[in-house]
Amino acid sequence: MVMEPSFYTSVPKFQLTIISLPKCITSQQLNLELPTFLYYQYDLTYVDLSQNNFSGTVPTWLLENNTKLEDLILMGNSFTGPLSSPSAPNSNVSLIDISQNKLQGQIPTNVCSPFPQLRQLLLSKNAFEGDIPPCLSGMKDLSILDLSNNQLSGRVPEELITKSSLTILRLSNNNLGGHVLPVILNANGLSNLYLDGNNFSGEMANVDVTISEFPTSLREINLGNNKFYRNLPRWMGNVSFLKGLALSQNGLKGSIPMEFCNLNDLEFLDLSENNLFGSIPSCFNTLNIKHVHLQGNRLSGPLPIAFYNISSLVTLDLRGNNLTGSIPKWIGTLCTLSVLLLKDNHFHGEVPVQLCKLHSLSIIDLSQNMFSGIIPSCLGNLTLSMDGNKILFRGEYRPSLTEDGLMNKLGRLHGVYSYPSSYLEEAIEFTTKSGFYSYGGIILAYMTGIDLSIL
Structure with missing residues (x-):
């Protein structure tokens, strides 16, 4: 990126529709502020300034000045301070990615109102704390929400899982807690759910559920590194449409239920670092x-x-079992x-x-x-x-x-900015x-x- 001289103050004679400048700042150029010519752009629909180590507060004025803006991508910078919402709504915004920055404080409770058509909100790898704003549950078009790797606490709003339009919900590595399992069983439309690295607890096998009651949309579940305990649930083995299941680093014990042999679509299984014992089901x-991860248990018997x-x-x-x-x-x-x-x-x-x-x-x-x-x-x-x-x-x-x-x-047409399938x-x-x-x-x-x- 060619940085403008500090004395440059004239209004540019051009109006951009798209600006895409990812990874343009070298490691020697630290803590730079956004180019001032952006203050005079009013027709932007797509802005990608990711991974440039820009500093200061999040430029909400980009959303206020550009009423046509659809995608705002600021990931991988050094923006600090609290996140503030723009003063006026912008009905065209579909994607906001401010992940991998240094933002602090709570996520504003009114973060939803300025963006009625928002489809993707990505705020991972910051230092947000406090509760998850309840308004996120009511965003009718929101399909991907990633609040992982922050310091969020409290409980997950039940409606965020059961009544929202989300297909991917990632809340990994926070301080969230509560008995979330009964809520998961009422998920409506979710395909990927990542709740690993939190303080969720409860007895999984104690939940009374039949296969007809389990949400058929779920394809991947990660509940690893939490505080679930007692036996593995037999009913989970009957959810034959699961492709990925991770329950590692909990307090689960007992044997691996024979019902797990019915997971015909399963591609990824991680039951590692629990207290499982007995033999691995022969079927x-x-x-x-x-990918099969059963390490760090007390499984026995021959391969x-x-x-x-x-x-x-x-x-x-x-690894780390009692196999003979x-x-x-x-x-x-x-x-x-x-x-x-x-x-x-x-x-x-x-x-x-x-x-x-x-x-x-x-x-x-x-x-x-x-x-x-x-x-x-x-x-x-x-x-x-x-x-x-x-x-x-x-x-x-x-x-x-x-x-x-x-x-x-x-x-x-959307679809340029893709989220991982897993x-x-x-x-x-x-x-x-x-x-x-x-x-x-x-x-x-x-x-x-x-x-x-x-x-």
Whole structure:
């Protein structure tokens, strides 16, 4: 970006419709203010000034000066202070993204009234505190709401889940609490619900529900890192249309219900870091499962035939359990397996040569077991190739304005700014150079490693 000289004060002779200047400020140019020529623009419909480290308060005057504005993207800057609402309504605004800034204070209770047609509101990764404004539940066009990674507290307004128009609701990593599970069962239209990293509590299996009562729109649920307890609910295994289910880091105990074998559409399952015990159900062989995380429990018994010949399986993480027996020879049937983590169990016997048939393998951890015999020499022939399948579930997005997108915006057609189809991010833990680290997101595509150590 060519910064204007400080003495430049004349009114420009042009009126822009679109301005897209993401990632234009270098790291040496810190805490810059918005160019003053923007004060004299009145026809803007699309503004993307993301990831430029602009400082000061959020420029609500852009919304007030440009009554045609549809998309305002200010993510990844250094805007500070409280968020204030514009003085007059703007009925054309469809998208507001002020995520990844340094905003503080409460989200204004009147944040809804100036934007009657708002479809996407993204305020994640700031320092907002206090309650979620109740008015968000009544926005008839709002389909995506992301308030994750703030310091919000209190309860989630029930109507936000049950009576709103939302399809994606992300409230991850806040201080929210209460008994939210009965409310989820009355969700109307939600497809993706992310409530992980909060203080929600309750006994999941104690909820009385039949399959006919469960909202059929839900495809992904993340309730990980909360305070749910007691047994896994059997009714959840009958929700056959779920594609992603994460219940990690809670206080769940007991065995994995046989009803979970009915999750035929499931692609992502994370029950890790609980107190589950017993054997893994032998029927756990859905055709679509890609990522299985059962580490950090007290599961026992041999590696079940459940995973035999699953052609879609990419990640199998069974670390830190009480599993016994040998690695079965049918392990060679998992043709797409890329990550195999069996660390810290009680496996014994030889390392089977069938592992060498897994040409997609890139990360293998068999450490802290009781294997014996000769290490198969064919392991040295594994290419440990980079594999993009490991990052099927991705986390962040970045706005872009392509030539086609530009034409779409000029034609007043939305769809340039897309939200991820999933926020169930695939992540694994692996020891490298005596350090135990967690790797997630796109870095997984480049990760390779073999660990056969005792410790």
